[in-house]
Structure formats: structure tokens, C-alpha cells
Amino acid sequence: MSLSNNSIERICKIFGYLDTLDKQGTKFASSLDLAKAIGATSYTVRKDISLLNIIGYTRKGYDVKTLKEELGQKLCLNKKRNACIVGLGRLGSALLDYEKFQEDGFDVVAGFDSNINKLERIRTDIDVYPVSRINEIIIRKHIELGIIAVPSEYAQNIADTLIKAGVTGILNFSYVKINLPKNIINVNLDFTNSLRFIAAKLSGNTTNK
Amino acid sequence: MSLSNNSIERICKIFGYLDTLDKQGTKFASSLDLAKAIGATSYTVRKDISLLNIIGYTRKGYDVKTLKEELGQKLCLNKKRNACIVGLGRLGSALLDYEKFQEDGFDVVAGFDSNINKLERIRTDIDVYPVSRINEIIIRKHIELGIIAVPSEYAQNIADTLIKAGVTGILNFSYVKINLPKNIINVNLDFTNSLRFIAAKLSGNTTNK
DNA sequence: TAATATTTGTGATTTTTTTCACTATAAATA
DNA sequence: TATTTATAGTGAAAAAAATCACAAATATTA
Ligand SMILES: NC(=O)c1ccc[n+]([C@@H]2O[C@H](COP(=O)([O-])OP(=O)(O)OC[C@H]3O[C@@H](n4cnc5c(N)ncnc54)[C@H](O)[C@@H]3O)[C@@H](O)[C@H]2O)c1
Ligand SMILES: NC(=O)c1ccc[n+]([C@@H]2O[C@H](COP(=O)([O-])OP(=O)(O)OC[C@H]3O[C@@H](n4cnc5c(N)ncnc54)[C@H](O)[C@@H]3O)[C@@H](O)[C@H]2O)c1
Numbered sequence: 001m002s003l004s005n006n007s008i009e010r011i012c013k014i015f016g017y018l019d020t021l022d023k024q025g026t027k028f029a030s031s032l033d034l035a036k037a038i039g040a041t042s043y044t045v046r047k048d049i050s051l052l053n054i055i056g057y058t059r060k061g062y063d064v065k066t067l068k069e070e071l072g073q074k075l076c077l078n079k080k081r082n083a084c085i086v087g088l089g090r091l092g093s094a095l096l097d098y099e100k101f102q103e104d105g106f107d108v109v110a111g112f113d114s115n116i117n118k119l120e121r122i123r124t125d126i127d128v129y130p131v132s133r134i135n136e137i138i139i140r141k142h143i144e145l146g147i148i149a150v151p152s153e154y155a156q157n158i159a160d161t162l163i164k165a166g167v168t169g170i171l172n173f174s175y176v177k178i179n180l181p182k183n184i185i186n187v188n189l190d191f192t193n194s195l196r197f198i199a200a201k202l203s204g205n206t207t208n209k
Numbered sequence: 210m211s212l213s214n215n216s217i218e219r220i221c222k223i224f225g226y227l228d229t230l231d232k233q234g235t236k237f238a239s240s241l242d243l244a245k246a247i248g249a250t251s252y253t254v255r256k257d258i259s260l261l262n263i264i265g266y267t268r269k270g271y272d273v274k275t276l277k278e279e280l281g282q283k284l285c286l287n288k289k290r291n292a293c294i295v296g297l298g299r300l301g302s303a304l305l306d307y308e309k310f311q312e313d314g315f316d317v318v319a320g321f322d323s324n325i326n327k328l329e330r331i332r333t334d335i336d337v338y339p340v341s342r343i344n345e346i347i348i349r350k351h352i353e354l355g356i357i358a359v360p361s362e363y364a365q366n367i368a369d370t371l372i373k374a375g376v377t378g379i380l381n382f383s384y385v386k387i388n389l390p391k392n393i394i395n396v397n398l399d400f401t402n403s404l405r406f407i408a409a410k411l412s413g414n415t416t417n418k
Numbered sequence: 419t420a421a422t423a424t425t426t427g428t429g430a431t432t433t434t435t436t437t438c439a440c441t442a443t444a445a446a447t448a
Numbered sequence: 449t450a451t452t453t454a455t456a457g458t459g460a461a462a463a464a465a466a467t468c469a470c471a472a473a474t475a476t477t478a
Contacts, residue, residue, distance in 0.1 A: 012409060015405065075412060094303045101404070144411070145404065169407035169410075175309070177247065186407075189403060192309060193218070196313075197217055197396060198354065200212075201217065
């Protein structure tokens with residue numbers, strides 16, 4: 001099996017939308033329904049799904065529950081994974097209390113910060129620790145994913161620490177690109193770049209593809 | 210001029226990195242330096258830049274200050290734009306106090322929430338208002354960009370309200386895709402999808418392109 | 419000054435991605 | 449039951465994107 005990043009991204013969105021549909025009690029969804037919900041075309045959706053050898057039903061579309069199950073299986077989205085958040089400032093503490101991660105199978109089981117006072121003051125159900133304990137806790141709690149919400153100048157260092165401890169996936173909210181071994185999967189979310197993208201498109205001297 | 214979304218995204222990242230280089234005092238950057246910093250190849254970077262008719266210097270690369278200025282000009286990233294945040298909960302209030310938006314030319318000039326108690330309790334330098342005043346304030350403060358951080362079920366409604374008031378760009382942090390007229394530019398940032406993407410790639414049964 | 423090394427700029431090529439166009443199928447309807 | 453309609457599946461075509469390859473330019477070094 002071999003999917004492009006674009007296909008993976010689309011399928012992840014479809015997966016999320018199927019969850020919404022399922023909770024609403026919707027039984028079937030056509031490729032066009034799915035396409036609209038994720039901002040793609042129906043051809044692309046059908047191609048993506050058929051790349052995974054999943055089939056739908058003529059004149060009905062895809063069975064919501066089944067498709068979600070199968071997509072989840074093929075992309076390993078059904079398996080729960082443990083995550084931690086490093087940097088419990090404004091953004092990190094918001095993330096720490098975002099229950100949806102858990103609902104979606106990403107269990108945030110630890111938070112880390114370098115500021116001991118902050119650790120004492122923080123109110124949350126999730127265990128929080130000083131950064132000095134990253135290695136120990138990641139191993140003990142089998143943490144696979146690291147979410148980085150420290151000031152950008154420390155992001156690379158924290159990433160290195162996380163990886164040394166065994167984390168294999170990193171979601172980085174700082175605005176620096178971190179350099180990682182290529183077996184580590186990494187996504188950078190820089191909100192400023194999203195605003196820039198919007199501003200650039202608004203300026204209009206670009207295609208709209 | 211006509212740039213693909215991919216090119217725009219890369220250029221936005223380059224723009225941000227040039228800012229970092231400039232602050233460090235770095236004078237020149239080669240296409241390879243830029244490529245590494247944004248996770249692309251040097252060819253692609255050179256193509257992107259030359260699509261904008263910007264030229265570099267043989268054996269030196271690009272002049273950091275000049276390139277930043279020119280990219281900013283071509284993509285309208287130098288112009289300041291006013292933004293507002295709707296939904297001042299955990300995420301929204303973190304965003305409200307994120308100074309970097311302002312440094313990068315995005316002035317967050319208003320926050321809105323439906324909860325009056327929250328508005329009274331919130332501590333921030335930015336003016337906050339009840340949602341009933343969205344229309345009035347957006348017009349009065351010339352707000353072009355709306356950042357949506359309300360619970361997902363209200364996101365579409367808030368988007369409609371923002372657009373009616375004149376906002377033309379939307380950054381949506383909720384997990385629903387909002388439907389918008391096509392002259393409105395919109396980016397959805399769903400963190401769960403980023404984690405899913407990482408999980409899917411970790412599972413390994415995908416290409417690494 | 420000559421030789422060398424580095425880096426841009428870009429047309430050509432290759433690869434990837436998307437879209438099209440059409441068949442097959444089965445549900446709904448007459 | 450026959451007809452119509454909606455929708456999946458998919459090879460082929462088209463479009464888009466990325467990469468290559470190399471000439472041109474100029475800084476550096478010998
Ligand atoms: N606040 C936002 O809304 C927002 C928006 C976009 C991006 N970000 C990015 O997220 C990151 C955090 O931003 P923030 O606004 O939450 O900052 P913040 O200053 O509120 O919080 C940073 C936290 O990291 C901790 N910290 C500092 N160094 C550390 C280290 N070496 N190890 C562990 N913890 C450490 C601090 O004690 C603090 O609690 C930054 O990289 C920022 O660019 C934040
Ligand atoms: N907390 C996070 O870290 C996080 C992470 C990813 C995505 N999100 C998304 O961001 C959004 C906000 O999440 P949150 O955790 O900050 O939620 P929250 O419950 O802490 O805050 C939501 C805020 O929106 C306000 N609100 C509710 N309805 C409103 C309306 N109609 N108009 C204006 N304001 C309204 C509430 O009063 C509250 O202050 C959600 O869509 C969530 O999915 C949050």
C-alpha cells in the first residue's frame with residue numbers, strides 16, 4: 001500500500017468527518033458528501049478510498065461505520081497512542097485540557113514544563129512533571145507522540161530530548177522548523193503562516209487552485 | 210502573476226525564516242539554506258522565487274533584507290491587517306495574548322465571546338466584546354481577518370456573522386469545515402488531523418513523499 | 419591574472435496528482 | 449417488470465508539480 005501525503009491528509013479529514021456523521025446517526029455517505037466536507041472532489045475521494053481497496057455501494061455510497069473502521073484500520077488510526085505536551089504556558093495548557101484529543105484516541109498522559117512554580121499552580125487532571133523527568137516518564141508511560149509548545153528557541157532542544165527518550169512523532173507549535181532523523185514523523189503548525197497564506201490569497205495576485 | 214497554493218505556502222515559510230535570519234544579522238541566504246529551513250529542495254525554492262521575478266546573486270544567494278521586502282511586497286505580507294478572535298476560551302484566550310501575531314503584522318484588535326462573565330473576568334490589553342457587537346466592531350475597526358475559536362457547533366454561524374460584517378479571511382480552529390462564498394479565504398487548522406497524519410505515517414504503510 | 423568553485427536561473431524532462439469519461443450496478447420509480 | 453437515476457470504480461488523459469541538468473555569472477583562491 002502506498003499513499004501520498006495528500007491522500008493521507010484527505011483520508012484523515014474523511015475519518016474525522018465520518019466520526020461526526022456516525023455520531024449524528026447518518027448511515028451512508030457518498031463520495032460527493034465526503035468531498036464537500038473536506039474540500040475535495042468526488043473523484044479524488046473515490047480514488048483515495050479505492051487505493052485502500054475499500055469498496056462502497058452503488059447508489060448508496062459508503063457505509064459510514066464500516067468506512068470509518070476500515071480507514072482507521074488501514075491508517076492505524078484506531079489504535080490508541082499516548083502523547084505528552086512540553087511547555088505548559090498559554091497554548092500548552094489549553095492543549096492539555098482539550099478533551100477531544102482523548103476522544104480521538106490520542107491520550108495526553110503527561111505535561112512537562114521547566115518552570116516549577118507553574119507546575120505547582122497548574123490545575124489539571126493530567127500529571128505534570130519538570131522537564132528533567134522527560135526521559136523517565138516517556139519510557140514509563142509508553143509515550144509515542146510529543147507536542148511541543150515551548151518558546152521557539154527551545155523547540156529543537158526539546159525535540160532532541162523527546163526523540164532520545166523514544167518519541168517517534170512530533171507536533172510542533174513553535175515557529176522554527178526542527179531538524180529530525182528521517183524516521184521521526186513531524187508536523188509543524190505555525191499559525192502565523194496560516195494568516196500569511198490567507199493574506200497572500202486575499203491580495204489576489206495568485207491562482208486559486 | 211500566478212502562484213499555486215504550494216508555492217504560496219512555501220513562500221510564506223521562507224518569509225518567516227528570512228525574518229529570523231534578518232534578526233540574527235545574516236545578510237545572505239542561498240536557495241539551499243532556505244530550502245533546508247522550510248523542508249523543500251533548492252530547485253523548488255529557486256523556482257518559487259523566480260516566479261515572482263525576484264533575482265539573487267551568483268555565488269552569494271539572496272540578500273535577506275531585500276528578498277524579505279520583495280516577497281512581502283508581492284504577496285502583500287508587508288501591509289498590516291486587523292484581526293479579531295471569536296471565542297475566548299482556553300484556545301482563544303491563548304491566541305489573544307500571542308504577541309507574535311502583532312510582530313508579524315497581524316493586529317488582533319478585538320476579541321468576542323458570548324459569555325458576559327468571561328468578558329468581565331478576562332485580563333488582556335485587547336478590547337473584548339459580546340458577540341452581539343461583532344458587526345459594529347468589525348466595521349468600526351476595519352477588521353479583515355477572523356479567527357474562530359468557538360466550539361465547533363457554532364463555527365459556521367460565527368463565520369457567517371463575520372463575513373456579513375465584512376471579514377474576508379478566516380482562520381478556523383474548530384474541527385468542522387465551514388462553507389463560505391468562494392471569495393472568502395479560509396484555512397482550517399484541526400490539530401487532531403495533524404496527529405492523525407503523524408499516526409498514519411508512523412504506521413508506515415504509506416510512501417514517504 | 420587564470421583557474422576553480424559556488425550558486426543562480428531556467429528550459430526540458432520526469433514524476434505525481436488530479437480530472438475525465440465511461441462502465442457497471444443496484445436502488446427507486448413508473 | 450421495465451425504465452430511470454444515482455453512484456461507485458477505474459483506466460486513460462490532462463494538468464500540475466517537482467526535479468534535473470546545465471549555462472551563466474561572479475566570488476574566491478592560487
Ligand atoms: N500562545 C499562542 O496562542 C501561540 C500561538 C501560536 C504559536 N505559539 C507557540 O507556542 C509556543 C508556546 O507559546 P505560549 O504563548 O504558550 O508561550 P508561554 O510563554 O505562555 O509558555 C511557554 C511555556 O514553556 C515553558 N518553557 C520554557 N522553556 C522551556 C523548556 N526548555 N522546557 C520546558 N518548558 C519550557 C515556560 O515555562 C512556559 O510555561 C511558542 O513556540 C509559540 O511560538 C503560541
Ligand atoms: N483547547 C484547545 O487546545 C483546542 C485545540 C484544538 C482545537 N480547539 C478548538 O477550538 C475551539 C475552542 O476550544 P476551547 O478548548 O478553547 O473551548 P472553550 O470551551 O474553552 O472555549 C470556547 C469559548 O467560546 C465561547 N463561545 C461559545 N459559543 C459562542 C458563540 N456562539 N459565540 C462566541 N463565543 C462563544 C465560550 O463562552 C468559550 O469562552 C473548539 O472549536 C475546539 O475544537 C481547541
